[in-house]
Amino acid sequence: MTATSDQPSARTQRTLISVDAMGGDQGPAIVVAGCSASALKNPDISFILHGPAETLEPLVAKRPELKGRCTIRDAQGVVTMDDKPSNVVRNGKGTSMWSAIESVRDNEASVAVSCGNTGALMALSMIRLKKLPGVNRPAIAVLYPSTNPQGFNVLLDVGADVRADADDLLRYALMGKSYARNGMDIDRPRIGLLNVGTEEHKGRTELKEAHELIRDAADDAGFEFVGFVEGGDISGDVADVIVTDGFTGNIAIKTGEGTATLIGNGLRQAFKNSIWSRAASLLAYTSLRRVSKRFDPRRVNGGVFLGLNGTVVKSHGAADATGVSSAIKLAARLAESEFTNRLAARVAAAKPTKETEE
Amino acid sequence: MTATSDQPSARTQRTLISVDAMGGDQGPAIVVAGCSASALKNPDISFILHGPAETLEPLVAKRPELKGRCTIRDAQGVVTMDDKPSNVVRNGKGTSMWSAIESVRDNEASVAVSCGNTGALMALSMIRLKKLPGVNRPAIAVLYPSTNPQGFNVLLDVGADVRADADDLLRYALMGKSYARNGMDIDRPRIGLLNVGTEEHKGRTELKEAHELIRDAADDAGFEFVGFVEGGDISGDVADVIVTDGFTGNIAIKTGEGTATLIGNGLRQAFKNSIWSRAASLLAYTSLRRVSKRFDPRRVNGGVFLGLNGTVVKSHGAADATGVSSAIKLAARLAESEFTNRLAARVAAAKPTKETEE
Numbered sequence: 001m002t003a004t005s006d007q008p009s010a011r012t013q014r015t016l017i018s019v020d021a022m023g024g025d026q027g028p029a030i031v032v033a034g035c036s037a038s039a040l041k042n043p044d045i046s047f048i049l050h051g052p053a054e055t056l057e058p059l060v061a062k063r064p065e066l067k068g069r070c071t072i073r074d075a076q077g078v079v080t081m082d083d084k085p086s087n088v089v090r091n092g093k094g095t096s097m098w099s100a101i102e103s104v105r106d107n108e109a110s111v112a113v114s115c116g117n118t119g120a121l122m123a124l125s126m127i128r129l130k131k132l133p134g135v136n137r138p139a140i141a142v143l144y145p146s147t148n149p150q151g152f153n154v155l156l157d158v159g160a161d162v163r164a165d166a167d168d169l170l171r172y173a174l175m176g177k178s179y180a181r182n183g184m185d186i187d188r189p190r191i192g193l194l195n196v197g198t199e200e201h202k203g204r205t206e207l208k209e210a211h212e213l214i215r216d217a218a219d220d221a222g223f224e225f226v227g228f229v230e231g232g233d234i235s236g237d238v239a240d241v242i243v244t245d246g247f248t249g250n251i252a253i254k255t256g257e258g259t260a261t262l263i264g265n266g267l268r269q270a271f272k273n274s275i276w277s278r279a280a281s282l283l284a285y286t287s288l289r290r291v292s293k294r295f296d297p298r299r300v301n302g303g304v305f306l307g308l309n310g311t312v313v314k315s316h317g318a319a320d321a322t323g324v325s326s327a328i329k330l331a332a333r334l335a336e337s338e339f340t341n342r343l344a345a346r347v348a349a350a351k352p353t354k355e356t357e358e
Numbered sequence: 359m360t361a362t363s364d365q366p367s368a369r370t371q372r373t374l375i376s377v378d379a380m381g382g383d384q385g386p387a388i389v390v391a392g393c394s395a396s397a398l399k400n401p402d403i404s405f406i407l408h409g410p411a412e413t414l415e416p417l418v419a420k421r422p423e424l425k426g427r428c429t430i431r432d433a434q435g436v437v438t439m440d441d442k443p444s445n446v447v448r449n450g451k452g453t454s455m456w457s458a459i460e461s462v463r464d465n466e467a468s469v470a471v472s473c474g475n476t477g478a479l480m481a482l483s484m485i486r487l488k489k490l491p492g493v494n495r496p497a498i499a500v501l502y503p504s505t506n507p508q509g510f511n512v513l514l515d516v517g518a519d520v521r522a523d524a525d526d527l528l529r530y531a532l533m534g535k536s537y538a539r540n541g542m543d544i545d546r547p548r549i550g551l552l553n554v555g556t557e558e559h560k561g562r563t564e565l566k567e568a569h570e571l572i573r574d575a576a577d578d579a580g581f582e583f584v585g586f587v588e589g590g591d592i593s594g595d596v597a598d599v600i601v602t603d604g605f606t607g608n609i610a611i612k613t614g615e616g617t618a619t620l621i622g623n624g625l626r627q628a629f630k631n632s633i634w635s636r637a638a639s640l641l642a643y644t645s646l647r648r649v650s651k652r653f654d655p656r657r658v659n660g661g662v663f664l665g666l667n668g669t670v671v672k673s674h675g676a677a678d679a680t681g682v683s684s685a686i687k688l689a690a691r692l693a694e695s696e697f698t699n700r701l702a703a704r705v706a707a708a709k710p711t712k713e714t715e716e
Contacts, residue, residue, distance in 0.1 A: 145620060159554055162562050196517055196608040204520050204605065231612025235620040247562065248609055250554040251602075254589025255610040256617040262503060262593040263621050263649070270645035280638040280645075287628035287638075291621070 014046045014069075015335045016110070017328055018103035021051035022078040022096040023116025025318045031115060032059040032066075034324025038332070039065045041325070045332050048109055050075045050099040075099035079116050081317060085123035092124060101128045104310035110340060111331040113302075115315040115324065122160055122305060129308040134347045137161045137168045138307035139246070140314065141179050142253060147237045150184050155234055157246035158253050158303060164245035166209035169193065171347060173214045175306040176241035177223040178346050182337040183304075183330065184240070188222055192229030192239030194248060202228065214243070217350055264292070302327040304334070307347070311340050372404045372427070373693045374468070375686055376461035379409035380436040380454040381474025383676045389473065390417040390424075392682020396690070397423045399683070403690050406467055408433045408457040433457035437474050439675060443481035450482060459486045462668035468698060469689040471660075473673040473682065480518055480663060480672075487666040492705045495519045495526045496665035497604070498672065499537050500611060505595045508542050513592055515604035516611050516661060522603035524567035527551065529705060531572045533664040534599035535581040536704050540695040541662075541688065542598070546580055550587030550597030552606060560586065572601070575708060622650070660685040662692070665705070669698050 019035060021028040028051055035047050046069040049056055053074035060066050077095035079088050092098045097116050103109045105128050114121050122140070131138060141156035154176050157164060164172065173191050180189035193211055195203040200211065211227065218225040226239050234242050234252060244252070271281035281288065305312040311334050315327035334340075377393060379386040386409055393405050404427040407414055411432040418424050435453035437446050450456045455474050461467045463486050472479050480498070489496060497515035504511040512534050515522060522530065531549050538547035551569055553561040558569065569586065576583040584597050592600050592610060602610070629639035639646065663670040669692050673685035692698075 145617075147620060147623070162554060194609060196520060196605055231609040231614075232616030232619075234613050235616040244609075247554055248606055251552060251589040251606055252609055252613040255592050255614050256589075258590030258593040259503075259614040259617050260621060261590075262505060263618060265505070266649045267625075267646075270649045274645065276644075286634075287632065288625075291624045291628045 015044050015332050016046055016048065016108065017331050017335065018048045018100045018109035018112040019050065019328070020096045020100035020112065020114035020116055021049050021056055022075075023080070023114060023317075024315070024324075025081070025115075026320060028055055029059055030319070030321050031324050032056070032063065033321035034319070034328060035070065036063040036065055037321055037325040038328040039063075039069055042329070042332060044336075045328065046070065048073055048100075048103050050096040050103070051078075052076050052096075073099055073103070079120050081117050083117055083120055085117075085119040088117070088120040089123050089127050092120070097121060098124060098128070101125055101310075101312065104312070105129055110335040110338075111311045111313060113313045113315060113324075113327050113331050115317055115319050115327075117317075118159070118303075118314055121312065121314055125305050125308055125310075125312045129310045129312070132307050132309060132344050132347055134350065135171055135307035137164060137171070138305055139172050139175060140303040141176060141306055142303045143183075144234050144242075144253065144256065146235045148240060150186065150240070152184065153234060153236075153239065154180050154184070154189075154241040155249055155253065156241075156243065156306065157249050159246045159250035160305065162245070162247040164206075166206045166213055169206070169210035169243055169245070170213040170217060170350065171307065172243045173217065173223070173225075173241070174221055174347050174350055175343060176243055177221060178339065178343040179304065179306060180241050182334060182339045182342060186240050188224055189240040190224045190226050190238070191218070191241045191243060192226045192233060194234070194242055194244035194252075195228040195230065198228045198230065200228070210243075221346065221350065302330040304330070306343065309340070309344070311335075373402050373690050374404055374406065374466065375689050375693065376406045376458045376467035376470040377408065377686070378454045378458035378470065378472035378474055379407050379414055380433075381438070381472060381675075382673070382682075383439070383473075384678060386413055387417055388677070388679050389682050390414070390421065391679035392677070392686060393428065394421040394423055395679055395683040396686040397421075397427055400687070400690060402694075403686065404428065406431055406458075406461050408454040408461070409436075410434050410454075431457055431461070437478050439475050441475055441478055443475075443477040446475070446478040447481050447485050450478070455479060456482060456486070459483055459668075459670065462670070463487055468693040468696075469669045469671060471671045471673060471682075471685050471689050473675055473677050473685075475675075476517070476661070476672055479670065483663050483666055483668075483670045487668045487670070490665050490667060490702050490705055492708065493529055493665035495522060495529075496663055497530050497533060498661045499534060499664055500661050501541075502592050502600075502611065502614065504593045506598060508544065508598070510542065511592060511594075511597065512538050512542070512547075512599040513607055513611065514599075514601065514664065515607050517604045517608035518663065520603070520605040522564075524564045524571055527564070527568035527601055527603070528571040528575060528708065529665065530601045531575070531581070531583075531599070532579055532705050532708055533701060534601055535579060536697065536701040537662065537664065538599050540692060540697045540700060544598050546582055547598040548582045548584050548596070549576070549599045549601060550584045550591060552592070552600050552602035552610075553586040553588065556586045556588060558586070568601075579704065579708065660688040662688070664701065667698070667702070669693075
């Protein structure tokens with residue numbers, strides 16, 4: 001919160017979040033419940049809710065805490081999980097997702113939140129919000145549970161693009177640095193570049209190039225470069241931000257999530273094994289809940305699209321009200337810190353490297 | 359074990375394993391203890407132990423179960439974790455690692471086991487054992503805990519090479535199929551190709567090419583191709599074998615291990631929280647031990663080098679006696695199933711695809 005402590009004005013007026021109410025696996029009632037939970041916890045947030053008015057109005061009317069804090073913007077179309085991104089870009093006007101992004105494009109809201117189809121959301125965000133000057137490939141950043149004091153590390157890209165060259169990886173470092181600073185209050189984040197070993201001679205050519213570019217940018221950009229890091233460091237404490245291409249990042253987070261689920265299921269089975277273990281699970285209930293909460297993907301729910309003129313937070317498609325509320329909390333935090341403007345300034349300040357590379 | 363049931367002769371004679379006693383973080387005493395544990399459990403195994411005779415002789419003398427079942431092959435040099443692979447290839451003659459591989463090259467033993475420097479072990483194995491006909495890039499395969507009935511999936515490559523083209527990925531599929539069949543008794547393994555989504559249009563170009571090659575090879579080679587799989591499927595039940603390049607595979611397993619460690623530490627902390635949770639951990643001791651054993655990297659200790667004239671099992675550098683014993687058990691199983699010969703036949707039977715591709 002230190003990032004906003006010198007800006008009392010940002011606190012006294014309401015933070016407006018643009019929310020796509022449709023497209024999540026759980027339907028709009030869950031999204032409205034998430035808004036409602038956020039409204040109760042944070043009196044500074046208000047909402048523009050996008051979706052079919054006749055569906056949303058009764059849902060909102062049931063929530064007194066949303067009274068006067070929620071504008072419904074009628075949009076009859078819905079982007080489904082099966083819609084192809086290219087098709088949504090061509091024909092998506094009039095959908096709740098399009099409308100939610102439009103509120104950011106029009107500067108009504110500074111951040112949009114959606115539980116919908118990731119590919120379509122990214123494609124629409126790129127087309128409607130446009131890339132920031134200096135950014136070739138936008139990125140999706142997530143918070144991954146870690147042994148660092150802040151409890152999480154920033155990992156990017158986790159799937160905006162399957163490729164990244166050395167220059168893209170440098171931009172990811174700059175964007176990750178802004179995110180760690182504004183999203184987690186880390187003044188001088190430590191940035192690591194993901195590789196198969198920590199020695200400088202290891203890995204692919206573009207990684208060796210990126211190593212040089214990021215190292216040379218560190219001082220001016222206000223981060224510390226810790227060099228190459230490995231897969232185990234994503235949940236470790238040697239770096240606060242882990243930079244990688246979207247292919248590798250996507251597989252890393254899904255492998256991590258799968259492994260966490262496997263262990264969670266193994267534990268649940270174990271506690272059902274005998275009467276002793278059942279008793280144990282009752283005794284340890286509070287402690288186990290704390291661990292489960294710490295690794296609950298709903299709590300860190302929110303991939304953030306970085307590198308666009310406006311910030312978009314992608315919530316899990318399967319998110320429940322807690323997950324949606326958590327994504328809104330993150331969106332509000334980024335809105336309050338004027339994150340997009342700060343990130344734009346940071347990326348623009350970095351020298352272009354394309355010319356010198358080729 | 360069905361693979362060897364029609365070969366009683368392989369069971370009546372001893373399976374000879376070549377073991378590099380040096381180079382592990384824990385020193386040769388742990389390696390000898392691992393051999394000893396294996397000898398007690400499996401009366402069919404005997405060993406050639408490579409390392410300085412004056413160091414190994416007293417260690418072996420202390421273990422009556424190794425009497426008459428362990429030949430010591432004097433090798434004074436030791437490859438350390440810091441030695442560069444290229445340097446070991448040039449100057450490594452006379453080291454225990456070189457000597458251990460030489461026993462396989464000379465057909466004394468069919469499988470070698472080492473806890474040493476992975477890069478050096480791979481480089482030496484490639485130079486001394488040579489690649490199988492039809493193999494351009496060898497691979498390292500690991501067993502990853504999964505929800506499948508067999509408890510594990512085969513994942514390869516996890517780091518033999520940072521690149522793999524479509525043809526390499528096809529060979530990995532064939533090698534993975536042989537490994538799943540001989541190492542886990544799966545008659546017709548299901549093979550998945552790791553990608554960022556399951557739709558056929560997703561991912562990088564070489565993956566789309568590999569998708570076609572592997573699909574077309576499936577029937578002849580006796581496996582089922584399930585198409586693209588995602589990171590979460592590495593620990594899932596949609597495939598028995600996951601094929602990927604060594605860069606992605608390496609980052610995936612290290613991310614998974616890191617996440618498992620993070621959760622394990624979180625649980626240990628949780629059980630120390632209060633007197634109730636301490637009591638709970640006593641009550642649930644057996645159940646928790648079972649879970650911890652299931653996800654214990656020492657139990658699945660053994661990356662297997664595939665695609666060479668001879669099989670090499672790489673045990674974790676930090677392995678204790680349980681880990682070493684587990685790597686030896688895997689080596690013995692592969693030796694008994696005449697794994698190398700079967701794999702060579704399988705890979706050679708696949709049509710070359712290089713010409714048709716270019």
